[in-house]
Amino acid sequence: MEIEINLAEPEKRKVSQFEELPFGKIFTPHMFIMKYEENKGWHSPKIQPFSNIELHPAAIVLHYSQTVFEGLKAYYGIDGKIRLFRVWDHIARLNRSAERLCIPQVDPEFVFKAIKTLILIDKDWIPKKKGSALYIRPLIFATQPNLGLKISSEYLFIIILSPVGAYYKEGFNPVKIYVTTEYIRACPGGTGEVKTGGNYAASLKAQELAQKKGYTQVLWLDAKEKKYVEEVGSMNIFFYFDNELATPALTGSILPGITRDSVLKLAPQLGIPTKERRISIDEIIESIENKTLKECFGTGTAAVISPVGEICYKDKSYIINEGKTGELTRKLFEYITGIQYGEKEDPFNWTVIVED
Template sequence: MEIEINLAEPEKRKAPQFEELAFGKIFTPHMFVMKYEADKGWHSPKIQPLSHIELHPAAIVLHYAQTVFEGLKAYYGVDGKIRFFRIWDHIARLNRSADRLCIPQVEPEFTFKAIKTLVSIDRDWIPKKKGAALYIRPLIFATQANLGLKVSCEYLFVIILSPVGAYYKEGFNPVKIYVTTEYIRACPGGTGEVKTGGNYAASLKAQDLAHKMGYTQVLWLDAKEQKYVEEVGSMNIFFYFESELVTPSLTGSILPGITRDSVLKLAPKLGIPVKERKISIDEVIESIEKGTLKECFGTGTAAVISPVGEIHYKGRSYLINEGKIGEITKMLFDYITGIQYGEKEDLFNWTVLLED
């Protein structure tokens, strides 16, 4: 399929000087859109000036949340080359999410071409500072006007781009997380392992509460027993107990994070043994009390690796590593960001250049 391209006015295309970049607040001047209709399939792909989208008030997505999304980044390397990080894995996850939500899948090669073309058009908007990047947000949602609960016959696939800085105001500094025992994020058989809006809507109440208490994000426990650690609001979680790095196994209610997978593959290469297993919140608290939990960090595309300096559980706050960044955390952060910015050897061929 050919992508029709309609460029924005030249003055709208000029990138501003990026000073303090927040996360997801500014957008590049172009967007990709493509329609789906049951009898035509995906059709009419376009890159056009960024604009609002017109939706019928009965659009299925607005009522029943039939929607999926992804989040990946393009980095401006130290060598002036632009790299995507694990783009094929993000596209594959978009399709797995789509399948779970009964949304028609998109052709991976074509999706790659759409992202590449869009990023290439807005390439001046990729921040050149290390730590900043171009965040790419593909999303697909149900547009058919129908108040009956059913699978939509029509969809829109949109890709927007946002130059971003650090995800947390703390930057690469320890964040504080709040363990909720009141709310759950996802349960077995639900949609926790895919990226769909409803998961995030359901997490807002607990997140709001955590924010009001001065915590950055919520740490979710399993839905059945409220006993095992699952993940953080938008990150997977790792604990470094004495000499072993561990992360909760994928149970079906945890998002299989691509940064999580990167740590699992990279850690052994850096001499750090790593394991996926069940981790109870009691084990975490006891290890903090005994001094055997040395480090804790979250992983995600937005923050890459985020040290956790404090955990709040059942009315008490526990400091981890005296609230400081740990050695293992720093080593993994440096290595992964090193690959993303073209400074370190890409041992697993995770990056794809915008231009070969």
């Protein structure tokens, strides 16, 4: 398919100057949009001026949350080249999410073409300051109007772009996380392992309570026993013990994060053994108390790596590494961002350079 391109007026294409970049509140002048109909498949792809969309009040997505999304970034490298980080892995995960939600999959090569074309049109909006990037949000949602519960026969696929700075207000300083024992996020067999809006809606109540108590994010436990650590609201979680770097094993209720996978591959390059296994909250508390837990950090596309300096469990706070960013956490952050900005060698061929 050829992508129809309709550019915004020159005045609207001018790059705005911002003293700081809040996460996800500023958008570039253009967006990609494509339709799906059961008898036509995906069709009518176009890039158009950024705008609101019209949606029928009975659209299935509004009532039954049939939607999936992704999040990846484009970076201006130190050599002036634009880089995408693990774009093919993000597209593959989008299709895995779509399959789980009974949404028609999209052609990976065409999605890459759409992302690349949109980025090149709005490339002046990619921040050049290290620590900033262009966040890319592809999303697919059901548009068929129907109040009966059914799989939609119509969808929209949209890609929007947002120049962003740090995800957390703390930046790369340690965040504080709150362990909820009251609510659950997901369970095996559910949708916890894919990126769909309902997962995040289900997390909001616990997130609200955590923030009222002064904590940045929620650390979720397993749904059955409320004993084993799973993930943080917007990140996977890692624990650096005396003898290993461990992260919860993928059990069907944990999102298989792209940055999570990057850490699992990069840590051995630094001589750090890694393990995916069940990790109980009791083990974490005990290891904090006996000082065998050296560091803790979260991983995700938005924050990349975020050090964790404090965990609250059953209304008691536990300080990790004196509330400071650990040496391994910093090394991994610098390693990954170094690859993303073209400062370090990319041994896994994770980056794709976007060229005209």
